[in-house]
Amino acid sequence: MQSQKSFAKNQTSGILYLVPTPIGNLGDMTFRSVEILKEVDIIASEDTRNTQKLLNHFDIETKQISFHEYNTRQRVPELVERLRNGENIAQVSDAGMPSISDPGHDLVVACVKQAISVVPLPGANAGLTALIASGLSPQPFYFFGFLNRKPAEQKRQLEKLANKEETLIFYEAPHRLKKTLTNMSAIFGADRSAVLCRELTKKFEEFLRGSIQELLDWATDNEIRGEFVVIVEGNAHPENPEEALPEMSVEDQVTNLISTGEKPNDAIKQVAKLRGLKKQDVYATYHHLRDSK
Template sequence: MKSQKSFEQQVTGGILYLVPTPIGNLEDITFRALRVMKEADLIAAEDTRNTIKLLNHFEISTKMISYHQHSDGGRLEELVDKLSAGETIALVSDAGMPSISDPGFELVQAALSKEITVVPLPGANAALTALIASGLAPQPFYFYGFLPRQNKERREALQKLARRQETWILYESPHRLKEALKAIEKAVGGTRQIVLCRELTKRYEEFLRGTVSEALEWANEQEVRGEFCLIVAGNEQADDSDEETAWWQALSVKEHVEQVMAQQSLTSKDAIKQVMKERGLPKREVYAAYHEI
């Protein structure tokens, strides 16, 4: 085990600070976050065009450099070299916690591999902000983030989420919300409770509470705007049998049906019924997946 004592004097190397930024309302910045950004040698920002607005508002003149998901390996090495040379870097994302749905994780890993101190600051976070106001069970919960863009990968991800007992949390952009809700409805049915949390902490903050079908109806009728956090109720019918059937969790629905047919000499009709029960999915979803409709 390697010990890190964040507030003891560092013998070698600098410090990587993970600094949360407001998710909408600038008043949600902390005094400590402002101090760290002012005192840092460098701010590594997901989008410098966005972060400069925050820095200008609070009159922070610290030098800034871009670091985002499209940055090449050279930028990562450059930041690690600066940290190794004793510089202090404040890592910030566009909004909320660094390394949640942004590339900060890779920088944290690289810094730790060089035994560089990594210090997290508490602060704004969209997922927890939405969860505690959703009205759905706040614990246990499962944070997933953004769903895959491709239909197959998204469907498989939702099939796994549909079996979870925990309340689950997704992020979604406005132009993808309708497709995401359609996929969720196919995976869990229309009666599962969901909360659409829109424009958190901003002027047009809104919570839309109801069933998945009602959420999809709303999205089809309204002009969808703003970033969304989706809070979805867990599967109340899930039980510990998931552990006993772990063998199929890595399979697609079609592969699962085929394995059941082969192992138990069942017809496709009976195998579909069994897979439907094991996965907690609607019959039509399993039927369509098996027949590739």
């Protein structure tokens, strides 16, 4: 067990501050966040050029160091060492909360292992901002973030989420939105309610509310711009996978997994595990070496 007293006076190490930044409107920056960015020894930024615009706006002169997914292995030990030497560091992402869809989590884990205080500041978050205005149930919710870019893997991820009763929160880039909605329509059902939240806090902020099919039709007929938060209604009538198994033959279940991009041997292995059968028995059934079970 470890106890962190964030502002204890006898600390020998510095403090890692996790500072959220605006997701669009600079007016959403908090007074405390500005103060911390001015007071720390250095700012670890996901994109130094982007963050410099923010620093210039608030007359913050603190120096930056780049910290992104491509230099994580190098930077984490370096930043931890600076913290151990007593420096205070603020970590910021391009927009919103650090550690969400950026490498900040790796730094947090390293600091926790070294008993270095990690102090989070409250502030802007795209997922929660979208959720509370979506009109869908705000709790409980399940935050997923970005789905896998590979079609087969994305389908597998969505299939695992299809029975969740919680409201689902996703992030998506404009050039992938139509394909993602297509997969959601096929797996969640075209009639499932959803909301597209576009350009949050910016001049062209927009909420599109309707069924997944209606949103897919919109994405098909319109030019898609801006970053999106996709809020999807939870499943009001989830199926029990164990109850559904007898309704589908072994062969059909293997075929269904293969259709999502799974390799035949991997699909056979999964079905065997789900049904509590031997892999060789499922293999034989699928390849018609013996009667289906």
